[in-house]
Structures are given as structure tokens and as C-alpha cells.
Amino acid sequence: MKGYNFAYLDEQTKRMIRRALLKAVAIPGHQVPFGSREMPLPYGWGTGGIQVTASVLGPRDVLKVIDQGADDTTNAVSIRRFFALTAGVATTTATAEATVIQTRHRIPEKQLREDQIIVYQVPQPEPLFRLESSRVETKRMHGLADYGLMHVKLYEDVARFGQISISYDYPVMVNERYLMSPSPIPAFDNPKMDMMPALQLFGAGREKRIYAIPPWTRVRSLDFDDHPFRTINAPYPCGLCGAADSYLDEVVTDDRGGRLFVCSDTDHCAERRAAGHVGTDGFQEAAE
């Protein structure tokens, strides 16, 4: 695009972000501060993820952007168009075709590969922020690997509700050293982070932090021996494609209590339907 550098950011900014990314990869799960820039969209719309993607992206990359699993929501469409415009990269909605995947709050259902990079948009990188408001204190706790506070919070959940009551942004231990926020992905997606073949990068624009998980790294969701971590999902198959193992969104269909449960990962659902899978509320693709 005329008048802009490749992928919008200037080279000086990219170098700064690239240096932060390399340190983040060398210290899995540790939050590295960076000089987050003003972007042409507001905080909360993925400015951290966009800056990471812009620093990583090359002309031969194929970019996929998802928002809550969907390729066709406002945030995903505008970020995809932003990079198509400023970097001229090819874009796709197919998980398997992408080399870089920027995501807001989901991990694709399809297993990612070694040659892919997934970039998470992160609103709040500090997993302890609800328990300790001082950054000075939480930094010290990370330095000392002192995560007792989080265990107390989980214990209090069990004492009060009989179970751990966190359904998204469920805290994880990375490489048995750093407590990390996985970003607000559903706890359902947490197991996908463990020993993932792809490189995972996290960008928090407003909070000015970058962190990373190298491929094949142990990512453990915190739990107790007698209250093991478990994922929660709606107890139905997808209404459109019949998938019983994907994360579901609940869609209200009328004002008489009608509901439809559909795959949150739109590409996964479309691919299954194209292959002939039909759910109870779906219809044969060929008959369309």
C-alpha cells in the first residue's frame, strides 16, 4: 500500500518487537514488556496481536484471522483486510492453508502444524491481576515463582462451589515455571496448548506485554489431585455438522426458547459439512 511500510509498522518498531519476541521464546511464559504503538484501531480490538503479526509476517505468508472461532465476524474481517491492504499477503479461512493465524479467544479445532504460528490477542496478560492489583508485586511473585495466591483462589472456588469456577482464561503453568494467562480462550481449548507443534505468540497492546510458548512445551492447567482439571462443553453435538468433539456456541433462534448449538470454529464446521456430515438442525449441502 502506497505511503506505508510493509505490514504498516516502521522497521524500528518491528526490530523492537522482534527482540521482545525472541526473549519471550527463550523464557517460555514470561511477560516481556514492549513499546506498544498506537494502531489505527482502538485498544481491545487486537492491537497487541496485530503488532506481533506485523512483525512476523512476510510476503509469502498466508494469514488467517479468527474472532471467537469465526472467520466472518467484524474483528476478524477488518484485521484480515488490514494485512491484505498493508502487506499484500494472501489470506485464507482454511486453518490448514494458513502459515500465520491470528486469533481472538479460540484455538482452531484442527491440530496445528510445526510450520504454523498462532498469534493470540490478549486483553490482560497478568494471570494474577484479579488477586493482586500491584504490578510491582506480581512481577516479584513471577520472579520468585510464588503462585500460592492462585492456588488459594482455586481452593476457595472448590470450597464455595464444589468445583473450580473458571470457564475461560483458565490459568496455566508453562514449562513448570511461569504462571500464564492463556488469553480468554475457553478452558476447553487449554489442552490444545500442551505440546502444541506450532509456535504460540501472545500480544497485549494496551498492557504492553509480549509472551510466547515454543513448540512442544509442557502447558499444564492448574488443578488439585482431588479436583482435576476438566473441560466443559455443551452436552450436544453441533446442530449443523453433527460434530460431538468441537467447542459449541449457543444461538437463540426464536422467542419461544428455541436454541441451536453450532461449532464455534466456522472453518471446522464448513469443512465437515462439505464432507457430507449433517447435524440434526442442518441440511444436506448438495440440496441447497
Add this chain to the structure above:
Amino acid sequence: MTLTAGFANPVADAQSCFRAVLNAMARPGRVHLVAGVTAPFPLCGAAAAVLLTLADHETPLWLDADAEAAGGWIAFHTGASIVTADRSAFGMALTLPDLTGFPNGTDEMPETAATIILQVASLEAGSRFVLAGPGLRVPAILTVTGLPTDFAAIWQRNHGLFPRGIDLILCSGGHLTALPRSVSIKDA
């Protein structure tokens, strides 16, 4: 004295070199090819490319005495100031320097540790090391000529500081690989 050029295509070459370094850091020991620069004596192409990709006026650089001939080129193309090892963000070395002389970060800010770019004779033949840690599903073998014979012991002291510690980028000719502080190394 005439200076040789930097990257032929600064934006694209820096991006592809960065991806090589990022992939090498993410999967320690895997060797990547970088191109795009005519290296100044006595640096190899990969070391020069890494400097152009990562160093600038915000990153004080320590320069090995044997690499001083490249000082003018580095200053012109990157703008990095040359400093003593203990104040550096990057080190450019032709032989492994004393790692304890560089900043290795603090427990609260381990990212402030230095990265040392080490030029070695070969990444294809030589001593074999076994690498294990994040980024490696199964232990990997690194073959390298140009590291001291007691490198595994030196590295063990560095790795033992985790999350503090020095990160190494090894360069030879047009090839590079990386050894982040998180990786453990044994003689094969």
C-alpha cells in the same frame, strides 16, 4: 576505506532473517539459511544479517577484539554504540567469550539479559551435543566446530540460572541456529 552494502532489500531481508532466528530460538539447534547481505570482514553472512535484523541505536553492542575490523560497518548500518560486555544488549564474538561478563538479567526482568551472536567455523561438522528442552519434542543433535571443549559445562552454568541467562545465536557462513537459555546441553 569503502563500506560494503547492507541488506539488498532491507524490509524483506530483515523479515526473512528474523523468521530464521525466531524459528531457531523456537526449535533450538535447527539450522536455517539466511541470505541477502555481503558480509564485512571478518564477519560471516549470517552474523552480519542477524546484526542488521536486530541491532540498532537502542541496543548497545559488545564487539570481540577480533571483529573490530567490522566496527565501522556495524556503526554505519545499525547505529549501535560499542560498549563493554557488562553494559551490552548484544555481543558479537568470533570465539566464545566469558558468559559471566554479560548482563544475564534479573529474576524479575530476565529479558534484560544479553544475546550473543557467535560466529563458529561450522554448523555441519565437528563436536556433537545433545539438546533438550522447550521447542524439542525429542532431544536434538547439534553439530558444531568452534566451541570450547568444555562448552557443555559452561552452558550448564548458564542454563542453571534460568529464567536468567544468556541466549546464543550461532552463525557460520550463511547458516545460523540458536541456543536459548531454556535448553539443556550434554556432550553426545
